[in-house]
Amino acid sequence: MKSFKSLKVSYIKNKHRIFLERNNFRQLKNGEVLVKVKYSGINYKDAISVTGTNKIIKCESLVPGLDFSGTVIESNSKKFLKGQKVLASGSGLGEVIDGGFTEYAYVSNKILIHIPDNLTPLSAMQIGTAGFTAAIAIDKMLLNKQKANDGPIIVTGATGSVGSISINILNNIGFETIALTRKTRSLKYLESIGAKKIIKFNPSMNKKILNKKFFAGAIDNIGGEALDWIIKSTKDNGNIVSVGMASDSKLNTTVFPMIMRSVNILGVSSTNYSSNRNTVWKKLSLNYKPKNLNKINTHCIELKDVLKFSKKIIAGKNIGKVIVKIS
Numbered sequence: 001m002k003s004f005k006s007l008k009v010s011y012i013k014n015k016h017r018i019f020l021e022r023n024n025f026r027q028l029k030n031g032e033v034l035v036k037v038k039y040s041g042i043n044y045k046d047a048i049s050v051t052g053t054n055k056i057i058k059c060e061s062l063v064p065g066l067d068f069s070g071t072v073i074e075s076n077s078k079k080f081l082k083g084q085k086v087l088a089s090g091s092g093l094g095e096v097i098d099g100g101f102t103e104y105a106y107v108s109n110k111i112l113i114h115i116p117d118n119l120t121p122l123s124a125m126q127i128g129t130a131g132f133t134a135a136i137a138i139d140k141m142l143l144n145k146q147k148a149n150d151g152p153i154i155v156t157g158a159t160g161s162v163g164s165i166s167i168n169i170l171n172n173i174g175f176e177t178i179a180l181t182r183k184t185r186s187l188k189y190l191e192s193i194g195a196k197k198i199i200k201f202n203p204s205m206n207k208k209i210l211n212k213k214f215f216a217g218a219i220d221n222i223g224g225e226a227l228d229w230i231i232k233s234t235k236d237n238g239n240i241v242s243v244g245m246a247s248d249s250k251l252n253t254t255v256f257p258m259i260m261r262s263v264n265i266l267g268v269s270s271t272n273y274s275s276n277r278n279t280v281w282k283k284l285s286l287n288y289k290p291k292n293l294n295k296i297n298t299h300c301i302e303l304k305d306v307l308k309f310s311k312k313i314i315a316g317k318n319i320g321k322v323i324v325k326i327s
Contacts (some may be wrong), residue, residue, distance in 0.1 A: 001025075006102035007303050009049050010061040016052030018307055023102075028076040028295040031109045035086055039125035040220040042322040044160065044221075044246060047310035048095065058096045064130045066270075067094050068100030068326075069121035076111035085115040087281075090270040101303060103327055113278055116285035125323055126282050126293040130138035130161035133270045134169055135280050135288050137219050137241040140266050144239045148174040150216035151235060152197070156180040157221030157246050159188055160313075161296070161321040166219045167194050169291035178215065180226065188318050193292045201226045208232065209256050217241075224248025236261045243268055246316075257265045 003022045006017060010017040028034060042050075049056035049064045057064070067089035072080050080086060091111035093099040098106070115124050141153075153170055156165040158179035167177045171194035174242075179195035190198050205211075206229040213235040220227050221244035231253050242265065257263040291294060298320030301309055312318040 004103040005303065006098070007158075007306055008061055009057055009064050011055060011057065012060050016055075018052070019047060020051055020303065023149075025104070025105075027075060028078060028106070032076050033072055033086070033107055033109055033112055034074040035068070035070045035081050035107060035112070036073045037068045037100060037102055037105050038121040039070070040294060040326060041063045041125050041128040041130070041161070042053055042306060042309055042313060042324060043067070043129050044162075044244065044313060046094060046099075046101075047313040048308055050310040051314050053211070053314055053320060056095055057212045061266045062235075063098035063100075063102050064094040065100030065126065065324075066091075066095075066103070068105055069115060069124045070105070070326075071121075077119050079109045080114075084113050085121055087115050087121070088112050089132050089277075090273060092137045092235050092271060095271065101324065101326075103307060113281055115174065118285040120288065120324070123293055126297045127165065127290065128321070128322060129163070129270050130321060131165045131169075131284055131290065132273075132277075132280060133162050133268065134166040134219070134275060135284055136268045136270065137166065138169055138173075138288070139266055139280070140241055141217055144264055144266065145237070146217050146239045148176070150238070152176040152178045152215060154178040154180055154215045154218045154230060155195075156218070156226055156230070157184055158195065158198075159186045160221055160246070163219070163221050163242060164193055164296045164320055165290050168292050168296065169288045170287060172291065182316070183319065189295070189319055192295050201229065205229060205260045206232070207254045210256055210260065213261075218244060222247035225252075225253060227251055228253040231257045231263060231265065234261065234263045237264070239264045239265045239266055241268060247321040288324045294317040296319070297323055299323065300325050
């Protein structure tokens with residue numbers, strides 16, 4: 001085979017295009033590895049990029065896809081050998097360097113990871129960047145002394161991949177979870193992955209400077225007014241981790257929860273994560289490994305279907321994780 005297929009996002013002359021393109025194989029650069037991609041996944045940021053909702057790529061043309069798993073075909077690195085199973089997530093994939101929506105990926109050994117023994121290429125992508133984000137958010141809460149007996153953790157955007165995996169991991173380590181969703185048809189799904197209570201946010205609930213103390217902490221995927229309500233409804237010393245802005249990037253709130261209840265607002269970034277990624281993936285293969293991956297992975301699609309499902313994700317009509325089977 002002389003060439004391989006990739007999905008490309010282009011902004012040539014500032015016009016968004018999405019198309020399949022054939023690429024020629026080339027020689028490896030120093031420290032580079034060629035991976036035959038088996039699976040990727042559609043993250044919310046990928047859906048934004050593919051649909052042109054906002055410009056995610058930092059150049060004129062790029063392969064989207066924040067993560068992938070597969071097999072080493074050729075290596076110019078002593079760290080990785082032909083035939084080994086590997087994954088990559090975050091680290092600029094699909095934003096500043098070509099991502100996972102491709103049959104073959106040329107990738108630096110600096111961002112490639114050996115798939116842990118307790119995971120497969122499929123389960124690694126069922127977890128993917130979403131699971132990595134959930135894991136580092138939970139790590140940050142624990143680092144800030146969040147304890148299971150403090151009370152329930154509310155997870156917003158609960159039917160999305162980050163939200164769903166967050167609920168599952170929190171259950172694994174003994175936390176009670178509350179799911180916040182606008183999708184009434186998702187109740188059975190959320191119960192099946194471990195949500196103990198399911199609520200729907202109504203702006204009329206958010207009229208006071210401080211609300212009653214309902215939550216011990218939160219993982220927030222949506223931002224905006226719901227995040228403001230959660231901040232005002234969190235118990236003393238509670239930790240709220242902001243990981244997304246599916247509803248609104250703006251936050252209009254007050255300082256009262258911080259100065260009267262010592263509420264902590266934390267942030268994480270899977271793209272710019274500076275600590276050891278291998279350590280996080282080790283946890284994701286052991287005590288953090290979601291027990292309901294097959295329930296969370298609701299769709300397995302081909303490259304040609306990425307645009308269709310990206311539109312569903314942006315429209316809020318998808319539940320769970322969408323896996324892209326490449327080869």
